[in-house]
Structures are given as structure tokens and as C-alpha cells.
Amino acid sequence: MNATTATPEAPAGSTRAVVRRPRLVRTAWLAVLLLVLIGLSWASVAIGTRGVTAGDVLAALGGASDTWQEAAVATRIPRTVLALLVGAALAVAGAALQGVTRNPLADPGILGINSGASLAVVTGIAWFGLSSSTAYAWVALAGAGVTAVAVYTIGSLGSGGPTPLKLALAGAATMAALTSLISAVVLPRADIADAVRSWQIGGVGGATFDRMLQVLPFFAVGFLICLACARGLNMLALGDEVAAGLGERVLLARSCAALGGVVLCGAATALAGPVAFVGLVVPHLCRLLVGPDHRWLLPYSALAGAALVTAADVLGRIVARPDEIDVGIVTALLGAPFFIAVVRRQKAAAL
Amino acid sequence: MTAKNMTATGQLVTRARRRRATRRRIAVGCLLAGVLVAAALSLMIGRTFYPPGDVLRVIAGETVPGASFTVGRLRLPRTVLGLVAGLAFGLAGVTFQTMLRNPLASPDIIGISYGASAAATFGIVVLSWGGAAVSALAIVAGLGVALLVYLLSYRGGVAGTRLILVGIGMAAMLQSATNYFLSKASQWDHHEAMRWITGSLNGATWEATLPVVAAVAVLAPVLLGHDRELTQLGLGDDTAAALGVRVERTRLVAIVAAVGLIAFATAAAGPIAFVAFLSGPIAARIVGPNGSPLLPAALVGALLVLVADLVGQYATDTRYPVGVVTGVLGAPYLVYLIVRTHRSGGSL
Numbered sequence: 001m002n003a004t005t006a007t008p009e010a011p012a013g014s015t016r017a018v019v020r021r022p023r024l025v026r027t028a029w030l031a032v033l034l035l036v037l038i039g040l041s042w043a044s045v046a047i048g049t050r051g052v053t054a055g056d057v058l059a060a061l062g063g064a065s066d067t068w069q070e071a072a073v074a075t076r077i078p079r080t081v082l083a084l085l086v087g088a089a090l091a092v093a094g095a096a097l098q099g100v101t102r103n104p105l106a107d108p109g110i111l112g113i114n115s116g117a118s119l120a121v122v123t124g125i126a127w128f129g130l131s132s133s134t135a136y137a138w139v140a141l142a143g144a145g146v147t148a149v150a151v152y153t154i155g156s157l158g159s160g161g162p163t164p165l166k167l168a169l170a171g172a173a174t175m176a177a178l179t180s181l182i183s184a185v186v187l188p189r190a191d192i193a194d195a196v197r198s199w200q201i202g203g204v205g206g207a208t209f210d211r212m213l214q215v216l217p218f219f220a221v222g223f224l225i226c227l228a229c230a231r232g233l234n235m236l237a238l239g240d241e242v243a244a245g246l247g248e249r250v251l252l253a254r255s256c257a258a259l260g261g262v263v264l265c266g267a268a269t270a271l272a273g274p275v276a277f278v279g280l281v282v283p284h285l286c287r288l289l290v291g292p293d294h295r296w297l298l299p300y301s302a303l304a305g306a307a308l309v310t311a312a313d314v315l316g317r318i319v320a321r322p323d324e325i326d327v328g329i330v331t332a333l334l335g336a337p338f339f340i341a342v343v344r345r346q347k348a349a350a351l
Numbered sequence: 352m353t354a355k356n357m358t359a360t361g362q363l364v365t366r367a368r369r370r371r372a373t374r375r376r377i378a379v380g381c382l383l384a385g386v387l388v389a390a391a392l393s394l395m396i397g398r399t400f401y402p403p404g405d406v407l408r409v410i411a412g413e414t415v416p417g418a419s420f421t422v423g424r425l426r427l428p429r430t431v432l433g434l435v436a437g438l439a440f441g442l443a444g445v446t447f448q449t450m451l452r453n454p455l456a457s458p459d460i461i462g463i464s465y466g467a468s469a470a471a472t473f474g475i476v477v478l479s480w481g482g483a484a485v486s487a488l489a490i491v492a493g494l495g496v497a498l499l500v501y502l503l504s505y506r507g508g509v510a511g512t513r514l515i516l517v518g519i520g521m522a523a524m525l526q527s528a529t530n531y532f533l534s535k536a537s538q539w540d541h542h543e544a545m546r547w548i549t550g551s552l553n554g555a556t557w558e559a560t561l562p563v564v565a566a567v568a569v570l571a572p573v574l575l576g577h578d579r580e581l582t583q584l585g586l587g588d589d590t591a592a593a594l595g596v597r598v599e600r601t602r603l604v605a606i607v608a609a610v611g612l613i614a615f616a617t618a619a620a621g622p623i624a625f626v627a628f629l630s631g632p633i634a635a636r637i638v639g640p641n642g643s644p645l646l647p648a649a650l651v652g653a654l655l656v657l658v659a660d661l662v663g664q665y666a667t668d669t670r671y672p673v674g675v676v677t678g679v680l681g682a683p684y685l686v687y688l689i690v691r692t693h694r695s696g697g698s699l
């Protein structure tokens with residue numbers, strides 16, 4: 001399947017050149033991504049209200065926090081790790097959902113799945129007094145799952161099945177309703193209003209290693225399920241009938257990939273609140289680099305997603321000094337134009 | 352067919368038409384009555400109950416001890432705002448849905464009301480403007496967003512699907528902008544913030560309400576006057592042109608009027624969730640396929656806003672802004688509408 005020649009060849013008779021991406025190119029891009037990621041992580045711990053030197057950064061990474069510079073860096077480390085984790089999770093979830101729904105516009109934020117997870121967490125805090133991150137993760141998972149099923153069902157009703165337009169509309173309407181419900185739950189409870197703010201606008205500010213460790217198993221399970229479904233997702237892209245004809249168990253593949261996506265969304269939202277558009281932008285960009293093979297696309301999306309959210313966080317901190325713009329807002333402001341660009345590129349019939 | 356058969360058929364058709372017209376008249380009459388009752392209730396009910404007599408005297412301009420302040424200063428602007436905002440949202444929503452031939456293409460979903468509220472929050476928080484300047488900003492923004500969505504979805508013509516999707520993208524971006532501006536506000540009243548996120552009638556004043564009244568008084572007749580052309584446009588551009596409708600001109604007038612209504616209403620009450628979206632479908636279900644849905648939708652919008660505000664204020668201990676109530680109640684109704692449409696073989 002992978003050509004080892006360096007030059008791509010166009011098969012005879014095709015009107016568009018099919019670019020085969022040789023392994024070399026893919027590995028090269030992987031290295032570039034890793035470098036970018038390391039650079040961004042460094043920037044994330046180094047940049048802040050006051051400048052620090054490289055020596056301070058290295059010392060703080062080693063565990064020291066004697067001087068105030070090292071302490072400042074030390075506070076930014078969990079934030080950076082959270083941004084990396086959440087970015088990777090949302091990007092992979094987006095790629096999985098796009099594969100499952102065959103919808104280039106699928107994104108856990110736009111489809112309302114993150115809002116459903118947020119509502120579940122907020123309700124858990126307000127009515128059941130939940131406080132541990134593990135509890136948040138379970139509840140967020142349930143919320144994400146229910147919302148995913150509901151939006152998909154609503155988008156499938158009527159003639160034509162779940163077209164991208166109907167899914168997007170179902171998602172938009174659901175998100176409006178869920179946002180109102182979140183307000184309805186929070187309004188009477190002035191005592192928790194501050195605590196739940198981070199589940200109304202996504203942000204990585206409230207990160208602690210303790211909370212991240214509690215949710216780490218969820219991330220691990222989600223990633224594993226999605227990676228295991230990579231081959232299935234490749235088959236699904238050919239269409240249900242062809243995939244079934246090739247021996248793929250279509251329903252199982254779709255359910256598994258959707259489950260993996262939902263788990264990752266739930267875990268990410270439980271920690272950082274609703275961050276939108278990462279799952280849309282990253283898979284599209286990665287497809288340009290690596291092609292549509294999910295066995296490469298998913299790991300790439302993880303790395304690129306981590307880079308994107310970290311970059312968004314750094315941007316939010318730089319642009320609005322000394323305040324900061326939450327990651328959820330930055331990704332929306334940057335991601336929405338990208339969404340519109342994708343819509344413009346699609347043929348109207350495909351929507 | 353013999354002459355006798357033709358007369359019989361003609362009579363059947365006439366009778367059916369008369370029945371449908373009667374049904375429509377009854378439905379519109381009931382809606383109007385509902386709106387008046389809801390308005391009256393919202394003036395009378397509260398921590399203190401004022402009997403209808405007192406309310407009427409305050410409206411007439413007399414000074415009634417106690418009632419003059421509560422009813423005249425607090426409740427009357429609120430009720431009037433709810434009424435006109437509901438009319439505006441309902442009318443604008445059904446206009447968009449009819450013109451774009453898709454019940455899901457409502458101005459709140461394609462980002463126009465969010466554009467107006469983002470501009471309003473920007474004006475209030477960043478520029479520290481107030482009152483009329485904010486309204487003007489919101490209107491300009493609403494028109495700007497509508498134009499932008501149209502231009503961005505133009506690729507050799509505007510496909511309805513592309514327009515809606517571009518609108519959804521814009522809506523997400525504008526909502527984030529609104530959230531950001533609100534978070535920057537140094538002292539934000541929680542209820543004030545709610546106004547710009549989901550829509551609220553709290554703290555309504557006459558200076559905020561009167562522009563909306565003026566807008567509805569001017570723009571609603573424009574839309575209602577183009578009633579027939581708009582419904583004919585809903586049959587398709589070619590059919591409408593064949594029936595003598597000036598397609599582009601009618602569309603332009605309708606869009607500008609609808610966006611104007613939305614922008615004025617949002618500048619005063621915020622983007623009240625789902626009202627523009629649901630008024631058209633609800634009106635269509637009540638009135639049936641008998642004639643234009645414009646006036647019934649306007650009345651349904653007003654009824655929704657007034658009833659939701661009553662529920663939000665008095666149903667529970669907490670005072671919920673009207674947008675939260677419409678948002679919460681809107682979702683299950685949306686599901687219901689979709690299921691019904693699916694069952695009757697239509698499409699959404």
C-alpha cells in the first residue's frame with residue numbers, strides 16, 4: 001500500500017492526481033509536528049505576565065521552585081499539560097466523529113456534545129454536590145453520550161438521513177437548548193456560580209495534576225478505542241454497503257468509534273469545559289498532510305490538536321495581557337472562519 | 352363534465368375555501384385574544400396584585416397610588432417590550448423561513464441576533480455607550496452579519512444549505528465574542544449578562560422599549576404588506592416570477608425589514624432563544640395551510656415571549672429570564688415538531 005518511491009505518481013485515467021504519501025514524507029511531518037509541539041510547550045511555560053529565563057524554565061521543570069521565576073513556571077506546567085491532553089483528545093474525537101458520520105463538518109462542539117457534557121457536570125455539581133474529577137468525568141461521559149445519540153437521532157429524522165446540514169442544525173438547536181438549561185441550573189445557585197464558570201466557557205486555567213491524574217484513565221481508554229477503530233474508520237469512509245461487502249461489521253465499527261469519540265469528549269470537557277472547533281480544524285489540516293488513512297490520521301491529529309490548543313492558550317495569554325482570553329473563546333474565534341472556509345469548499349449537493 | 356357537475360364541484364370548492372377562511376379567522380382571533388390575556392396578566396400579577404380597573408386607569412394616564420409606579424414604571428414597559436419583541440422575532444423568523452424555503456433557516460440560528468447582541472455587549476462594555484447608540488450599533492451589526500453571511504455563502508449563487516451552515520459558523524463565533532466581552536465587564540449584573548446571552552426582559556425601561564415599538568410600527572406593515580408576494584416566493588423563484596412577483600426586489604425588502612426587526616428587538620431584549628425559530632412552525636400548525644403565516648407567526652411570537660416571561664418570573668422561586676424559559680421549553684418542542692413532520696412525510 002505504501003510506495004517507497006519519493007515521487008508521487010498519478011494513476012492513468014484519473015482527472016485529479018492522487019498523491020501517494022510515502023512513508024518518508026509522513027515520518028518527516030511527524031518529526032516537524034513533534035518539534036512544533038515541544039516549541040509550543042516551552043513557550044507555554046515560559047510566557048507569562050513576567051519574563052523568565054531559559055535557566056529558570058529548566059530548573060522548574062526539574063522540580064525546583066525556589067525563586068519566584070521558577071515558581072511562576074511551575075504553576076504553568078500543569079496548565080500546559082492539560083492543554084496538550086485536551087487538544088489531543090478533542091482532535092482525535094473530532095476525527096473519529098467525522099469518520100463515523102461521514103460529515104466533514106462534524107465537531108464535538110458544533111454537534112452540542114461538549115455542551116451536553118458540560119450540562120451534566122454542572123447538574124452534578126449543583127444538585128448532587130459532586131466534587132471529584134473522577135465523578136465529573138463519569139457524569140460528563142454520560143452527558144456526552146446521551147447528547148450524541150440525541151443529536152444524531154434528531155439529525156436523521158426526515159428524508160435523506162443525517163446529512164451534514166441536518167446534523168449541524170440539530171447540533172446548533174441542541175446547543176441553544178443546553179446552554180439555556182445550564183443557565184437554568186446555575187441561576188438559583190449563587191454559591192456555585194463561580195465554580196461552574198469553567199464549564200460554561202472552556203479554559204485550561206484551573207488545571208492541577210491531581211485532577212488530571214483522576215481523569216487520565218478515561219483519556220487512555222478513549223485513545224485506545226479510537227486507535228483500535230482506525231482500520232474500521234477507513235472502511236466506513238467507503239460507504240456502508242461497500243464496507244459491509246468487504247467484510248467490515250459496520251454497526252460495530254461505527255458504535256466503537258463513536259464510543260471512543262464520546263469518551264474523549266467527556267474526559268476533555270470534564271477537565272476543561274466546552275472547547276469547540278478543535279475537532280473540526282485539526283483533522284482537516286492533518287488530512288492535507290497525511291491523507292485520509294486513519295491509522296496515520298488519528299495519531300497525527302492527536303499531536304496537532306495538542307499543538308493547536310497549546311498555541312491557542314499561549315495566544316490568549318499574550319494578546320490580552322495581563323488578563324487572558326479563555327481557550328474556548330480563542331478556538332471559536334479562529335475555528336469559525338475555518339468552518340466557514342470548509343463549507344465554502346464543499347459542493348452544495350454534498351451538504 | 353356536465354354543467355351540473357361543474358356547479359356542484361364549484362360549490363364544494365367554495366364551501367371548503369370558506370371553511371378554511373373561517374378556521375383561519377378563528378385561529379387568528381384566538382391568538383390575538385391569547386396575547387391580550389397574557390399581556391393583561393403580566394400587568395396584574397406580581398408581588399402585589401392589581402385589579403384590571405387600576406391597570407386600565409394607569410394606562411389611561413391617571414395617577415393611582417402604588418399602581419402608578421409598579422404598573423406604570425415597572426410592569427408596563429416590560430410587558431410592552433415583551434409584546435413588541437415577540438412580534439418582531441416571530442415576524443422576522445417566519446419571513447426568513449418562508450424566503451429561504453427552509454424552516455430551519457431562522458435568523459437566530461444563522462447568527463443575526465447573536466451579531467446584534469455581540470455588538471451591543473461590545474458597545475456597553477468596551478465603548479461604555481448606552482441607550483440609543485447601543486441600539487444603533489446593534490442594528491448596524493445585525494445588517495452587517497446578514498450581509499457577511501450572504502457574501503460568504505455566495506459561490507455562483509447562494510445555496511440555502513450553504514447559507515445556513517455559514518450562519519451557524521458565524522453564530523458560534525459571535526457567541527464567543529459576546530462571552531468574551533461579558534467576561535471583561537468590570538461589574539456585571541448577572542441578570543444584565545443573561546440578557547445578552549439568552550435574552551431577558553428584566554429591568555426594561557421606556558427608553559429601551561420605544562425604539563422597538565417604533566421599529567415594529569414601521570417595519571411590520573412593510574412585511575405584512577408583502578404578505579402575498581412572500582408566500583408566493585415560498586413556492587420557488589420561478590413559480591413566483593411566473594405569478595408576477597418581483598423576486599429580487601421582494602427578497603431584498605423582506606430581508607432588510609426582517610433584519611431590522613431582529614436587530615431592534617435584540618438591542619433591547621437580547622437574543623431570546625428559539626422564538627424566531629419556532630413561531631413560524633407553531634403558527635402553521637395552529638392556522639393550518641390557509642393563507643399566509645406572517646400575522647399568526649407574529650402573534651405566536653408575542654404570546655410565547657409573554658407567557659415564557661410570566662412562567663420565568665412566577666412559576667418557581669427563582670426569577671428566570673425569558674430566554675432561559677424559551678430555550679428550555681423550545682428543545683422538546685423542536686423534537687416534537689421534527690417527529691410530526693417526519694411522520695406526515697414532510698422534510699425538515
